[in-house]
Amino acid sequence: MKHIEINGVLTVDQLIQQFQGAGSFGAGRLARACTVYEKMLRDKECTVFLALSGAVIPAGLRSIVINLIRSKLVDVIVSTGASIVHDAIEAINGHHYKGSWIADDDELFRYHIFRIYDVFVPEEDYVRLDYKFSEMYCRIAEEKKGESLSSNEFAWELGKRLKNSNSILRAAYEEEVPIFIPALRDSEFGYVHLLHSSQRNSKDSLKVDAFKDVSTICNIFKKSPKNGMIVIGGGVPRNTVQSAAIASSKGIDYAIVITMDRPEAGGLSGSTLKESVSWGKVKSEADKTMVIGDALVIFPIIVASVIERLGKGFTRKAHLKNAKMKV
Amino acid sequence: MKHIEINGVLTVDQLIQQFQGAGSFGAGRLARACTVYEKMLRDKECTVFLALSGAVIPAGLRSIVINLIRSKLVDVIVSTGASIVHDAIEAINGHHYKGSWIADDDELFRYHIFRIYDVFVPEEDYVRLDYKFSEMYCRIAEEKKGESLSSNEFAWELGKRLKNSNSILRAAYEEEVPIFIPALRDSEFGYVHLLHSSQRNSKDSLKVDAFKDVSTICNIFKKSPKNGMIVIGGGVPRNTVQSAAIASSKGIDYAIVITMDRPEAGGLSGSTLKESVSWGKVKSEADKTMVIGDALVIFPIIVASVIERLGKGFTRKAHLKNAKMKV
């Protein structure tokens, strides 16, 4: 074991190399995560799934995710509804503000400011979203004429209609990166639907099918020779990716989980990747690691380290291009 | 502050009374949680929502939830798909077994045994579920003739077809307790649908609408003079209940959250109930508390303490009866 040495200015990856030399505790896990992500990207057969939960998008990861999509460093996104809602809020010029966790929540309530730990969002940004998006729902419904969408088709329909190219929804649409939102209704997108369907008779309202995206994500797994997973948080997005692995009889080949959750209480979010092996969700021989920490700190470090390793010349083909539209 | 005294045999509630006297740390929070649940139940205007996440159902809480439904001590359930899947597995004579968290997961994989921390489930129980339920899906689809169900209608359709009265699905159906499953596809129910729809042309397959349950849960909130929430874990079920509170402009009046998650990483599961006040999800003056602990320990203690307080004579009217079928 080599102790970490800091004797002057270090790039992020130089620090990670020091962590790898030590190889212990969280530093060892973090260094390993960088290696696993690098391997996923250099493996030409691997499709990279990014599972997003928690409130990291409004808190600072939005641009990183957009860049990963644009640079083709992720192939598929599986997300909570809320993460995409927060992207959408900024896409239509809403904002998230630096706040404080020691806040008078009664006062915030009176001033119509919503708190996400130390991030503030004005209610009016949600209201603008409601109106703009309920209109968008109408236009999609008209175009689809009663056809039910899957959650990923829904996401692209939104992306198609957003003009702001600096958004996850738009970038994913343009780069043909599927966004699965398995619990779509559990977010402002659900309330927008309520608003939308109150304005028209229910027959004409936008339809999203609860099950339709299952076969799509399973087909991606099946067609892809190898599959890699990066989980931020856990919850439904982690479970959806892992379940697609079983359902398509393809264990995951590379896996990174970044979480603060612990295994002892039994929930999936904190479950170890070793446990996932018993199910066949993750292969026994997979390159895998779990980093215990705040994803808003850990994930940018991994991305910065890997981008440094790949260098400017590196390019990666859009993995699902051609293939994916027909899945 | 009075120190906890244990001088002989204590009932669960007698111990909780000691915790209340001390009033500190987790003991204070747990004692308060018992009081909040008791108040919810004695308040004749209050509808009680139970939000279920994590793996507590296969690990031991299944009977407690069934009893709460049968005794009319919960009015609405909001659950992950997996929790209901585990109920269904036992309803058709599958089993969960005591295992160990120090297990050879490669070996478990070879023997087709799935591990949930220290609970084991044989794969064959899932396989039986797949076949029995895909058949059930067919029968529901035939009956519904193309109509799309909401997640709660879907849950009752399953309950109606299960014979085993000792199950959450059946009990909820019989007692007319709605079960919302906002991320329905993120569970074996999603895979079952894949199987089911592979057997018939997609036009005839069972349809569940992703948004249809939104108005139903919002209407329950609106019609109910007061609303109480008990959260086990967090995730989508907690968010769904809290979002319904906003969407119906009714802040929650009583709230208990049992979780191991922490607020600092920003995710909803660990967010404080004080933070929820800024959104209007929970009323500022609500009776509320968050218990940091393993729900498999904490929730049975709360239930035992409250049942002891209520006594044998206590009865509670099924809160949504008559009202709910039309929501």
Added chain:
Amino acid sequence: MKHIEINGVLTVDQLIQQFQGAGSFGAGRLARACTVYEKMLRDKECTVFLALSGAVIPAGLRSIVINLIRSKLVDVIVSTGASIVHDAIEAINGHHYKGSWIADDDELFRYHIFRIYDVFVPEEDYVRLDYKFSEMYCRIAEEKKGESLSSNEFAWELGKRLKNSNSILRAAYEEEVPIFIPALRDSEFGYVHLLHSSQRNSKDSLKVDAFKDVSTICNIFKKSPKNGMIVIGGGVPRNTVQSAAIASSKGIDYAIVITMDRPEAGGLSGSTLKESVSWGKVKSEADKTMVIGDALVIFPIIVASVIERLGKGFTRKAHLKNAKMKV
């Protein structure tokens, strides 16, 4: 696996029996902890060490610990200085008050009220302690005439001089239960010594030897056929007990650890009992378990359950009587 059933009033141990039937997650660990403590007490060859850290004494566990000493259900205490300081504060009529964790700490500072999460202690109680105890130090110093005490001798000297029989220090002195305080100076006892030694020339001031208690605790381990450990929290008290096990070449036979700490960050407090086996601190075949939870909730449950199991007739001989005075 049997699901937990609650069908009426349950005693604490009846609930624990239900947890044992389920055997999963935290409920399984808690049930096991009760069994391990029961075994320790029924095993006539076992010396029971209680390691105390955190702020559980001021928060509500003080009476329980006093009762355990009086009932001879613990044989040795290893504690932080602070836990014993809080006992001493109450022994001279100071108080701890129910407070709130949402407090204005600037205001508390101005009003000379110290906050321990949601417990308040007035500064004046510390001041009274300072004066009373610095006097006591003088009297002990005079009696000892330059002899250096060990931390456990120091604790008994205090206990001898306290009149309040309702205190840990007094009870331990009367029942001849050694109290080891390995980091004695790291508490108000350190400041009291500063005050005391400022009043007299340093030659005459009370001397405590930093190492003198090492051989004493090791001798207890050596002489005792079997050794059991109950850890609340972790830190120095857990390490001291475990180190004594190695130093005396006697692995621990029964072990319970109650903590919120996790193993991944590498610290001893969160380290697993399995890890302790590699060192020889805990025997491989030891009856052992780690309960992840708030000790103010978990420990009283264990004590209540075990007292119920033992019944009224149970008596246990003071284990170290005769032996210990000469160690």
Added chain:
Amino acid sequence: MKHIEINGVLTVDQLIQQFQGAGSFGAGRLARACTVYEKMLRDKECTVFLALSGAVIPAGLRSIVINLIRSKLVDVIVSTGASIVHDAIEAINGHHYKGSWIADDDELFRYHIFRIYDVFVPEEDYVRLDYKFSEMYCRIAEEKKGESLSSNEFAWELGKRLKNSNSILRAAYEEEVPIFIPALRDSEFGYVHLLHSSQRNSKDSLKVDAFKDVSTICNIFKKSPKNGMIVIGGGVPRNTVQSAAIASSKGIDYAIVITMDRPEAGGLSGSTLKESVSWGKVKSEADKTMVIGDALVIFPIIVASVIERLGKGFTRKAHLKNAKMKV
């Protein structure tokens, strides 16, 4: 709020600047910690205390701490015994090895290999320490002729006798950085004393006074116009620094705590810095932050960021030089 941008190779501090722009969750706290440490170092009136607990020294932080001492970027160290023991083991050519947390601890026990999560230490390195250091104790005892040492004098006596300049003990001795070890006996240093005193009559054995370092650390606080604290972990080292602040009536001016502990269970290690304000341990207006994370990841990032900010030209005077020897 500005989202984190990663568009190419970033130095560690460039990434931290991005975190500062976002300012949320752990990223905001980490960025703030870098600023607070930078301020401590640029403030010519500030004495910097580093409180060390957990197993970070054997796991990889040893060289960083040595460099901080050599570069005069810390002025005082307060440590657990174990951290210094691990430094000493390497100083006499012992080693820590990369291991695995999934290890067969029975086998490790048979092969005399001690496990610290995923770090392995051979027992023989401890045995060598025992013999070398018990000899050293003899020589110190002979030189001191019955005089009792304080823990910090003891640490320097060891440093004086170690030849390996690449060690914390030696560097601290040479740079006149005091090392306080408040729970000295709670480590292999305690067992070494047992060995040492078994070889000679107790009158001639090395004496360390349990209280003697209290006035020394308090005097440093008093003489220093300002005081800054960096805590790794918590436990006795954090408490010792904070208690010295009260005892010397000087609240801490700058504070960083890196921990995985949470406040809700009431222990000091997880207590907020806001709580510390109520005691007067930390000033209300202090620059302060708590970073929730694995110190082996977080602390090197802070150090790398601050070293980058300070630049090559930066020098800092040994703060306690002249002053400290007489304290």
